[in-house]
Amino acid sequence: MVSMTFDLTKTAIEAVEADAAVLILFEDEQGDRPGDRFAELTDGLIPELYKRKEFAGKFLNTALIHRPTGFRAGRLLLVGGGKATECTLPRLRRVGGAAIRALRSAAKPTIAIEVPGRESVESEVQVLIEGAVLADYAVDTYKTIDVDNKAIAGILLCTQEGAEAGLARGRAIGESQNFSRGLVNDPGNVLTPTELAARATTMAGEAGLEIEVLRQPQLEALKMKTLLGVSQGSDQPPALMIVRYRPENAASEQHLGLVGKAVTFDTGGISIKPSKDMHEMKYDMAGGAAMLGAIRALAALKPNVAVTAIVPSVENMPSAKAQRPGDIVTSLSGKTVEVLNTDAEGRLILADALTYAQQLGCTHLVDAATLTGSIVVALGHLRSGAFSNNDNWQTKLLASAAAVGEKLWPMPMDDEYMDDLKSPIADLPNIGSRWGGSITAAMFLKQFADPLPWVHLDIAGSAWQDKDAPDLPSGPSGFGVRALVDLAMKM
Ligand code: BES
Ligand code: ZN
Ligand code: ZN
Numbered sequence: 001m002v003s004m005t006f007d008l009t010k011t012a013i014e015a016v017e018a019d020a021a022v023l024i025l026f027e028d029e030q031g032d033r034p035g036d037r038f039a040e041l042t043d044g045l046i047p048e049l050y051k052r053k054e055f056a057g058k059f060l061n062t063a064l065i066h067r068p069t070g071f072r073a074g075r076l077l078l079v080g081g082g083k084a085t086e087c088t089l090p091r092l093r094r095v096g097g098a099a100i101r102a103l104r105s106a107a108k109p110t111i112a113i114e115v116p117g118r119e120s121v122e123s124e125v126q127v128l129i130e131g132a133v134l135a136d137y138a139v140d141t142y143k144t145i146d147v148d149n150k151a152i153a154g155i156l157l158c159t160q161e162g163a164e165a166g167l168a169r170g171r172a173i174g175e176s177q178n179f180s181r182g183l184v185n186d187p188g189n190v191l192t193p194t195e196l197a198a199r200a201t202t203m204a205g206e207a208g209l210e211i212e213v214l215r216q217p218q219l220e221a222l223k224m225k226t227l228l229g230v231s232q233g234s235d236q237p238p239a240l241m242i243v244r245y246r247p248e249n250a251a252s253e254q255h256l257g258l259v260g261k262a263v264t265f266d267t268g269g270i271s272i273k274p275s276k277d278m279h280e281m282k283y284d285m286a287g288g289a290a291m292l293g294a295i296r297a298l299a300a301l302k303p304n305v306a307v308t309a310i311v312p313s314v315e316n317m318p319s320a321k322a323q324r325p326g327d328i329v330t331s332l333s334g335k336t337v338e339v340l341n342t343d344a345e346g347r348l349i350l351a352d353a354l355t356y357a358q359q360l361g362c363t364h365l366v367d368a369a370t371l372t373g374s375i376v377v378a379l380g381h382l383r384s385g386a387f388s389n390n391d392n393w394q395t396k397l398l399a400s401a402a403a404v405g406e407k408l409w410p411m412p413m414d415d416e417y418m419d420d421l422k423s424p425i426a427d428l429p430n431i432g433s434r435w436g437g438s439i440t441a442a443m444f445l446k447q448f449a450d451p452l453p454w455v456h457l458d459i460a461g462s463a464w465q466d467k468d469a470p471d472l473p474s475g476p477s478g479f480g481v482r483a484l485v486d487l488a489m490k491m
Contacts, residue, residue: 004132004133004136004151004152004153004154004155005153005154005155006129006154006155006157006167006171007154007155007156007157008125008156008157008158008159008162008163008164008167009112009156009157009158009159010158010159010160011158012158013071013112013113013114013158014038014041014070014071014072015072016072016073016112016156016158017072017073018072018073018109018110018111018112018154018156019073019074019075019107019109019110019111020073020074020075020076020077020103020109020110020111020112021068021071021072021073021075021076021077021111021112021113021114022076022077022078022079022099022103022111022112022113022114023038023076023077023078023079023114024079024080024081024092024095024099024113024114024116025046025055025057025078025079025080025081026057026080026081026082026083026084026087027056027057027058027059027080027081027082027083027084028057028083028084028085029057029084038070040070041069041070041071042065042068042069042070042071042076043069043070045065045068045069046078049063049078055078055080056080057078057080057081057082058080058082059080059081059082059091059094059095060079060080060082060094060095060098060470060471061079061080062077062078062079062080062098062099062102062470063077063078064076064077064078064102064103065077065078073112075103075109077099077102077103077111079095079098079099079102080095081095081116084118087116087118089119089123089124089127089403089405090127090402090403090404090405091405092116092124092127092128092131093127093128093130093131093134093405093471094131094405094470094471095128095131095471096113096127096128096129096130096131096132096135096471097131097132097134097135097470097471097472098131098135098470098471099111099113099132099135100131100132100135100136100152100155100471101135101470101471101472101473102470103152104135104136104150104151104152105150105151106148106149106150108151108152108153109152109153110152110153110154110155110156111152111154111155111156112155112156112157112158113128113155113156113157113158114158114159115128115157115158115159115163117159117160117161121159121161121163121166122161122163122165122166123166124163124166125157125159125163125166125167125170126163126166126167126169126170126173127170128157128170129155129157129166129167129170129171129174130170130173130174130177130482131174131471132152132155132174133170133171133174133175133177133178134174134177134178134471134472134478135471135472135473136151136152137178137181137472137473138150138151138473139185139473139474139475139476141182141185168300169300169301172297172300172301173297173301173481173482173485176293176294176296176297176300176481176485177293177297177478177481177482178478179203179292179293179296180286180289180290180292180293180294180476180478180481181289181475181476181477181478182476183196183199183285183289183292183293184282184283184285184286184289184463184464184476184478185475185476186282187282188264188265188281188282188315191264191282191285192236192264192315193231193236193237193238193239193262193264193313193314193315194236194237194239195264196239196241196262196264196285196288196311196313197213197239197241197313199292200213200241200243200292200311201213203292203296204243207295207296207299207300208299209243209244209245209295209296209299210243210244210246211241211242211243211244212241212242212244213239213240213241213242214239214240214242215237215238215239216228216231216237216238218240219238219240222332222356223330223332224240224331224332224352224356225329225330225331225332225352226329226330226331226332226337226348226349226351226352227240227312227314227332227348227349227351227352227353229323229327229329229339229348230263230269230314230316230323230342230345230348230349231314231315232321232322232323233269233270233316233317233318233319233321233322233323233342234314234315234316234317234319235317235319236264236314236315236317238312238313238314239313240310240311240312240313240353240356241262241288241292241309241310241311241313242308242309242310242311242360243291243292243295243308243309243311244306244307244308245295245298245299245303245306245307245308246306247302247303247304247305247306248302249304250304250305250306251304251305252304252305252491253363254305254306254363254364254491255305255306255307255308255361255362255363255364256305256306256307256308256362256363256364256365256366256487256488256491257307257308257310257357257360257362257364257365257366257452258291258294258295258307258308258309258310258366258367258368258484259291259309259310259311259312259350259353259354259357259365259366259367259368260287260288260289260290260291260292260309260310260311260367260368260369261284261285261286261287261288261312261346261349261350261367261368261369261370261371262284262285262287262288262289262311262312262313262314263281263284263285263313263314263315263316263345263346263349263370264282264284264285264313264314264315265281265282265284265315265316265317266281266284266316266343266345266346267281267316267317267318268316268318268342268343269316269317269318269322269323269342269343269345270318270322270323270324270325270342271325271341271342271343272318272343273343280464283370283463283464283476284316284346284370285313285370286368286370286459286463286464286476286479287346287367287368287369287370287371287457287459287463287480288311288312288313289476289478290368290459290463290478290479290480290481290484291309291310291311291368291480291484292309292311293478293480293481294309294480294481294484294485294488295307295309297481297485298485298488298489301485301489303488303489303491304491305488305491307488308357308360308362310353310356310357310360311353312349312350312352312353314345314349316342316343316345318342322342323339323342324339324342325339325340325341325342326338326339326340327339328425328426329348331351331352331355331448332351332352332355332356332359333351333352333355333447333448335351335427335428335447335448336426336427336428337351337423337426337427337428337429337430338423338425338426338428338429338430339430340423340429340430340431341430341431344430344431344441346369346370346371346441347369347371347430347441347444347445348430350367350369350445350448351444351445351447351448352448353367354367354445354448354449354454355448358452362452363452363453364393364452364453364454364491365449365452365453365454365455366397366454366455366456366457366484366487367445367449367454367455367456367457368384368456368457368459368479368480368484369456369457369458369459369460370458370459370460370463371438371441371442371456371458371459371460372437372438372441372458372460373437373460374436374437374438374441375438375458375460375461376460376461378411378438379409379461380461381461381462381464381465381466382407382461382462383407383408383409383461383462384406384407384408384409384457384458384459384461384462384479384480385408385409385411385438385442385457385458386398386401386408386409386410386411386455386456386457387410387411387413387438387439387442387445387446387455387456387457387458388410388413388453388454388455388456389413389446389449389450389451389453389454390453390454390455392453393453393454393455394410394455396487396490397455397483397487398410400483400484400486400487400490401482401483401486403486404482404483404485404486405482406479406480406482406483407462408457408483411438411439411442411458412439413439413442413443413446417432417436417439417440417443418443420432420433420435420436420440420443421440421443421444428444428447430444438458441458442456442458457480459479459480462477462479463476463477463479464476464477465477
């Protein structure tokens with residue numbers, strides 16, 4: 001991946017020197033601005049395209065015009081923003097992404113985009129840059145032959161207003177989300193818990209964050225036995241990352257804890273998974289990757305609140321040393337757990353991590369985890385489930401997610417669901433019945449998150465996308481980074 005350059009310019013889009021100029025046009029604005037300003041310039045070409053319905057401004061549709069009259073650039077890309085009144089910032093982010101995906105090529109063009117200027121230009125610049133950075137991401141880092149080599153060399157945003165802060169924010173957030181996607185894309189043989197800790201350490205050094213990594217001996221000394229029980233079947237040692245962001249002058253007493261599941265490969269352990277699609281379980285560390293991406297961005301954006309990312313990482317393997325179904329382990333909290341299914345391992349490592357987050361002094365918690373297949377059945381690959389013990393805190397996170405175009409859905413947490421989570425011989429079993437599996441998983445976590453305000457995001461469906469979209473390639477999505485950044489910035 002070639003890294004892009006980003007700039008702002010006050011030069012009008014038609015006069016800008018770039019390989020391609022991009023105009024964002026709307027469904028219902030074909031006659032007036034900006035169509036008509038360009039109607040003249042292009043000799044009536046744009047209204048003609050609308051009339052012939054070749055391009056009608058539909059959301060994420062594009063039309064590429066070669067050697068356009070009236071433009072200095074050799075290409076003119078029209079990209080549809082949909083109905084002008086519905087083109088919110090989350091939609092504009094996607095429009096920016098669709099423009100980049102339409103123009104990425106081996107020629108590595110420079111492109112100029114006219115900022116629509118319908119709302120705050122700074123916010124528009126931010127989301128256009130985010131969309132561009134996310135769209136330029138490629139998963140083919142391991143290819144040595146038939147490399148498609150597509151990229152964009154640089155982006156120039158045309159606007160009359162200063163928007164440098166929006167540009168910097170957009171870059172920090174987009175690149176941090178891509179950092180998270182890169183971790184998720186790496187396979188289990190490359191990205192072991194030890195390697196994840198090494199990547200987190202490099203990232204922390206570059207971002208100016210403090211990091212501490214607890215290894216096997218320290219985890220044993222701390223008695224994190226639900227975590228260690230999962231890890232014991234693997235030759236790869238576990239790692240618990242603690243990454244700290246501390247503001248220069250904390251405006252509040254609040255301390256946000258971001259806890260993320262990082263199972264670098266989940267075979268299921270002795271309760272082994274079917275081999276079909278097991279390779280997908282390299283993305284079982286996406287929750288941890290989201291937390292590392294979020295705190296990386298926060299280091300640049302500098303919120304006024306203390307933030308600690310807590311990322312427990314293990315590999316879940318079957319072996320002669322592996323945890324058995326029926327084993328009983330004592331968690332850091334003191335609660336005992338009967339491990340009825342070794343494939344329900346995420347909640348076991350999160351149990352100790354959530355207790356540890358409390359011991360570290362966090363006042364508010366969010367966890368993200370590819371926790372259950374059952375959330376994929378419920379919500380598909382679009383939305384993540386949001387479970388919480390505190391309506392106020394959940395409402396804040398739902399609002400942040402909506403503002404940044406990450407789709408959540410609130411899930412129920414009635415006390416009665418605990419009836420399904422009873423063990424005759426330990427405090428808790430690690431699984432309930434088949435039904436409502438994502439809810440019993442969340443109820444299990446709640447036993448370790450209470451009494452702090454806490455939201456659990458089950459991102460098993462949203463963390464990995466099977467299909468290309470007009471604005472994004474298939475593969476790791478980096479889900480959660482933007483919502484968590486927004487949440488911390490508003491604390
Ligand atoms: N990592 C899986 C959940 C998962 C499934 C993530 C599909 C992404 C896609 C998790 O550790 C798991 O195996 N959960 C089990 C729990 C069950 C044994 C109660 C599941 O969901 O089947
Ligand atoms: Zn599992
Ligand atoms: Zn798992």
